[in-house]
Structure formats: C-alpha cells, structure tokens
Amino acid sequence: xxxxxxxxxxxxxxxxxxxxxxxxxxxxxxxxxxxxxxxxxxxxxxxxxxxxxxxxxxxxxxxxxxxxxxxxxxxxxxxxxxxxxxxxxxxxxxxxxxxxxxxxxxxxxxxxxxxxxxxxxxxxxxxxxxxxxxxxxxxxxxxxxxxxxxxxxxxxxxxxxxxxxxxxxxxxxxxxxxxxxxxxxxxxxxxxxxxxxxxxxxxxxxxxxxxxxxxxxxxxxxxxxxxxxxxxxxxxxxxxxxxxxxxxxxxxxxxxxxxxxxxxxxxxxxxxxxxxxxxxxxxxxxxxxxxxxxxxxxxxxxxxxxxxxxxxxxxxxxxxxxxxx
Amino acid sequence: xxxxxxxxxxxxxxxxxxxxxxxxxxxxxxxxxxxxxxxxxxxxxxxxxxxxxxxxxxxxxxxxxxxxxxxxxxxxxxxxxxxxxxxxxxxxxxxxxxxxxxxxxxxxxxxxxxxxxxxxxxxxxxxxxxxxxxxxxxxxxxxxxxxxxxxxxxxxxxxxxxxx
Numbered sequence: 001x002x003x004x005x006x007x008x009x010x011x012x013x014x015x016x017x018x019x020x021x022x023x024x025x026x027x028x029x030x031x032x033x034x035x036x037x038x039x040x041x042x043x044x045x046x047x048x049x050x051x052x053x054x055x056x057x058x059x060x061x062x063x064x065x066x067x068x069x070x071x072x073x074x075x076x077x078x079x080x081x082x083x084x085x086x087x088x089x090x091x092x093x094x095x096x097x098x099x100x101x102x103x104x105x106x107x108x109x110x111x112x113x114x115x116x117x118x119x120x121x122x123x124x125x126x127x128x129x130x131x132x133x134x135x136x137x138x139x140x141x142x143x144x145x146x147x148x149x150x151x152x153x154x155x156x157x158x159x160x161x162x163x164x165x166x167x168x169x170x171x172x173x174x175x176x177x178x179x180x181x182x183x184x185x186x187x188x189x190x191x192x193x194x195x196x197x198x199x200x201x202x203x204x205x206x207x208x209x210x211x212x213x214x215x216x217x218x219x220x221x222x223x224x225x226x227x228x229x230x231x232x233x234x235x236x237x238x239x240x241x242x243x244x245x246x247x248x249x250x251x252x253x254x255x256x257x258x259x260x261x262x263x264x265x266x267x268x269x270x271x272x273x274x275x276x277x278x279x280x281x282x283x284x285x286x287x288x289x290x291x292x293x294x295x296x297x298x299x300x301x302x303x304x305x306x307x308x309x310x311x312x313x314x315x316x317x318x319x320x321x322x323x324x325x
Numbered sequence: 326x327x328x329x330x331x332x333x334x335x336x337x338x339x340x341x342x343x344x345x346x347x348x349x350x351x352x353x354x355x356x357x358x359x360x361x362x363x364x365x366x367x368x369x370x371x372x373x374x375x376x377x378x379x380x381x382x383x384x385x386x387x388x389x390x391x392x393x394x395x396x397x398x399x400x401x402x403x404x405x406x407x408x409x410x411x412x413x414x415x416x417x418x419x420x421x422x423x424x425x426x427x428x429x430x431x432x433x434x435x436x437x438x439x440x441x442x443x444x445x446x447x448x449x450x451x452x453x454x455x456x457x458x459x460x461x462x463x464x465x466x467x468x469x470x471x472x473x474x475x476x477x478x479x480x481x482x483x484x485x486x487x488x489x
Contacts, residue, residue, distance in 0.1 A: 001428070001429060004425070005424070006423055026477060027479075027480050028476070028477045029477070031475075033472045034450050034469065036448060039467075043459050045448045053480075270460060
C-alpha cells in the first residue's frame with residue numbers, strides 16, 4: 001500500500017513541478033523453474049525469492065501545460081525499502097536426490113553463501129598471520145613447477161563427455177589424488193582451531209621409511225580432512241568432502257571395491273568437480289581481497305607487523321611484511 | 326527485451342491520437358486549477374503495460390561442442406510485458422496545500438521459454454549444491470522448459486501479517 005503526499009509548485013505560467021513524499025509497504029516475489037530432459041532422464045531446478053519491504057518513497061513530476069486543455073507530464077518515483085528476504089532453491093536429480101539451498105537477509109536481496117566461503121571467513125576471523133600463511137600456502141622452494149591448484153583447475157575443467165567409463169574412472173582418480181586442495185582446507189581448519197600452519201598436514205598418514213614411503217590414498221586424506229572438519233564443528237564442510245571424495249568410487253578405482261556404474265561415477269565426479277571449483281573460486285576471491293588494503297598484525301610487546309602489497313605487474317603481486325616502527 | 330511494434334506507417338496508436346484530440350477539444354476541465362481551488366475527495370485509476378527490466382534471469386548455459394569454435398551461449402528468460410492496474414483514493418486539501426492519497430497496485434508477470442538444443446544444457450538456477458551441478462547432455466538434443474514469475478504488490482495488513 002502506498003500512502004503519498006503530493007504538492008504542486010508552479011514554476012512558470014506553463015510549467016508546474018509536483019513533488020511526492022510517501023510510504024510504501026510491498027511484497028516482491030520472483031520464481032524461476034527449469035525442466036530439462038536428455039532423452040531419458042528429467043532434471044529439475046527451481047528457485048523462489050520472497051521479499052517483504054517497507055520504507056520511504058519520494059518522487060517528482062514535471063507538468064508542461066502546452067495549451068489550456070492539454071499538457072504533458074513526466075514523473076519518476078523511487079522507494080527506499082528496508083526488506084526481509086527469504087530464498088529457497090531446489091535441485092532434483094534423476095537419481096531422486098533432492099538438494100536445497102536456502103538463505104535469508106533482513107536488509108536487501110541476498111542468497112545463501114557456500115559452506116566453503118564461510119570456512120574462509122571463519123579462518124580469516126582468527127589469527128591473521130596463520131591465515132596469510134594458509135593463503136600463500138607456504139612451502140619449500142620449487143622451481144619451474146606450475147602451481148598444483150592451477151593445474152588442478154585446468155584438469156577439472158577438462159571436457160570429460162567423450163571418455164570411456166574406464167578412462168573416466170582413471171581421470172577421477174588422477175585428479176582426486178593430489179593433496180594440495182585438501183591441504184588448503186586442512187590449514188583453513190587449523191586457522192579455525194587456532195593451531196599453527198602445517199606445511200604437511202597429512203604427513204602423519206605416510207608410512208614406511210625413505211625410499212619406500214607409502215603415501216596415503218586420496219580417500220584416506222579426505223577422511224582425515226573430514227575428521228578435522230568435524231572436530232572444528234564444520235559438519236557441512238565434512239559432508240561436502242565426503243560427497244566429493246566418494247568412498248565407493250575411489251576405492252573401486254584403487255581396486256579395493258567392486259566397480260561402480262558409470263552413472264554413479266559421473267555423479268561422484270560432478271560432486272568432486274563442484275567442490276574443487278567452489279573451493280578454488282573462494283580461494284581466488286579471498287586472495288584478491290588482500291590486494292586492496294594493508295593489514296596489521298598485533299605482535300607481542302606492542303610490536304605491529306604490517307602486510308603491504310605492491311601494485312600487480314605482469315600478473316604478479318608482491319607482498320611485504322614490515323615491522324612498523 | 327521486446328521487439329518494436331511492426332506498425333511503422335502510423336507510429337502513434339489510433340486510440341492515443343483519438344484520446345489526445347478529445348482532450349484538446351473537451352470543455353475546460355478544472356484539472357489545471359484543481360490544486361489551488363478544488364478541495365475534497367478524488368479517485369484515480371491507472372492501467373499500464375509494465376516490463377520487468379534488469380532481472381537477467383539466466384536459467385542455463387548451452388554448450389555445443391559439435392561446432393568449431395565451440396559455441397557457448399547464456400540462455401536468459403525474455404521478460405515480456407504485463408498489465409499493471411493501479412487505483413488511488415485521495416483527498417485534496419485545497420489552497421495549494423497538496424493532497425494525500427492511498428494507492429493499491431499489483432504486478433504479475435509470467436514468462437516461459439522452451440526448446441530443444443544439441444549438446445549440453447547446464448541449468449544455472451540453483452548452481453552448485455552438495456550434490457554438485459547438473460550437466461544435461463545429448464548430442465542429438467536436450468529438451469528444456471524454463472519459466473519465470475515476477476510478482477509485486479503492496480503489503481496489506483489482512484493478508485500478509487506484520488511488515489518487517
């Protein structure tokens with residue numbers, strides 16, 4: 001319902017200005033749905049936003065009296081609403097699995113943030129130095145080596161549509177094997193638990209002595225990360241990892257379980273792909289957020305450590321740590 | 326975005342021209358002097374075509390790898406126009422003091438798109454869930470149907486409960 005007060009102010013013999021001040025209380029709803037069929041299976045998605053808002057409304061109109069009986073009027077009005085929004089989206093997979101995302105906000109339009117973004121935010125709210133070490137992924141000296149996470153992204157974004165079931169399973173095992181993505185998650189959890197940065201968070205899972213070291217499998221690393229996530233109270237992150245690193249499919253690819261169907265392998269790989277891309281997108285976003293401003297870190301005995309960034313050149317940003325004096 | 330009307334020979338709708346002519350030939354109405362002289366209740370009715378703008382309802386991405394270079398397009402709902410009725414009742418204070426009015430309006434727009442596209446059609450309405458994204462692929466055609474509904478109406482005490 002709009003409740004308006006309007007008043008006209010003559011500006012000349014032919015032009016009158018009208019202004020408006022009022023209140024508006026309104027509900028907005030936006031609903032979208034999608035139904036897709038690949039010839040045999042149905043895929044469903046839908047999303048609804050509902051917003052209840054109330055606030056001020058202002059406007060202005062100009063009236064041009066061309067003749068005594070005929071004129072032109074142009075007007076505009078704008079509302080400033082304090083709103084409460086609720087959103088719900090639902091994805092129904094052919095397997096019968098129904099996934100939902102819900103979100104709400106009391107200021108304007110909003111959607112639910114991913115659990116991984118929340119993990120980054122939670123880690124950033126703890127010890128800044130450990131968080132920066134985690135983002136930089138402090139490691140030993142490496143030379144002429146592509147960042148494993150950049151390599152992982154390119155392999156995950158590879159088109160796998162034409163792969164045979166055996167090749168598809170092998171691809172899943174290959175891309176799931178490197179520890180780097182889960183090492184990042186593990187150190188974010190270390191931040192949340194206020195533990196120091198760990199260069200090799202899964203080192204304790206290795207067995208044997210050099211040169212016959214036995215490295216943990218992808219599934220063992222995933223299990224360990226899930227355990228850490230649950231210990232930190234991050235059960236949603238643990239669930240994401242469990243879905244991404246599917247035990248039945250990865251164990252089969254390692255020869256320790258019966259071979260799953262191709263449909264099951266594809267579903268598990270899509271979970272893995274979604275997890276990795278979501279993680280890397282959040283990682284990239286958080287790293288870039290450090291470029292815009294300096295950061296200060298409180299040290300013992302009233303010393304301050306300052307993080308400064310130099311303007312990117314050739315795509316490389318150099319960060320400096322200073323002891324501010 | 327809607328295409329322009331095809332009638333370019335007579336760009337102004339005949340009804341609009343008739344209305345303008347009637348307005349010019351009509352006896353002098355009190356409208357011009359109403360703000361200063363007239364005092365009392367008034368009623369106003371509006372009926373307009375309104376089109377949602379800027380929603381960018383991206384519902385899927387279509388990738389066809391059978392062509393070189395690989396074609397990649399965003400599938401976005403084409404929001405059409407819908408009627409927006411509006412009714413006001415008010416009181417003009419007279420002596421140039423302005424007027425107070427209460428307005429009820431509503432907007433309800435439904436749009437739909439469907440078709441068959443070769444290759445992959447990847448819905449984006451939900452994005453990634455715990456179950457991952459959806460990848461619908463059929464080299465000989467994926468059938469899809471997308472709908473959109475946009476509604477707006479004033480909040481009323483009886484039907485909506487308390488405002489925020």
